[in-house]
Amino acid sequence: MTIDLLANITRTLAPDADPDGPDTRAALLFAAEIAMTAAAAEPDDADHWTFAGLAVRESVDRLTEDLTDDLILSIEPSQLTLPGAAEAREPTRALVASLADFYASAALRETSQPWRRLAWASVAQHLDRAVQELS
Numbered sequence: 001m002t003i004d005l006l007a008n009i010t011r012t013l014a015p016d017a018d019p020d021g022p023d024t025r026a027a028l029l030f031a032a033e034i035a036m037t038a039a040a041a042e043p044d045d046a047d048h049w050t051f052a053g054l055a056v057r058e059s060v061d062r063l064t065e066d067l068t069d070d071l072i073l074s075i076e077p078s079q080l081t082l083p084g085a086a087e088a089r090e091p092t093r094a095l096v097a098s099l100a101d102f103y104a105s106a107a108l109r110e111t112s113q114p115w116r117r118l119a120w121a122s123v124a125q126h127l128d129r130a131v132q133e134l135s
Helices: 002-012 022-041 043-064 085-107 114-134
Strands: none
Touching (some): 002 022, 002 085, 022 085, 085 114
């Protein structure tokens, strides 16, 4: 189920979505939870998963530090089931890479406020680090 959900989120991430919207923020939170769940499930590769999860969490912090509302992940981490961290690596990497590209593109939108563009650029940078950990 989790692998299918990762693929579905990656596939439905719209290029014109709101970078501060609930769908994109939920995708970030979901990627962070997957990474931390995989780190706990795969002790031999926990470092890479943990560093990736922390980088994604840092991107969430950068994104939301100036926003007034909080977003709650609608899926409890205990509901995430992984057949194995190895099987989740590529779909998780693909989701995080898509999010990195999305936020890098959003940072280039000249119609957006400069302070949000800076936040989105920072998010993209942290997500790029997460992708490196998952590669």
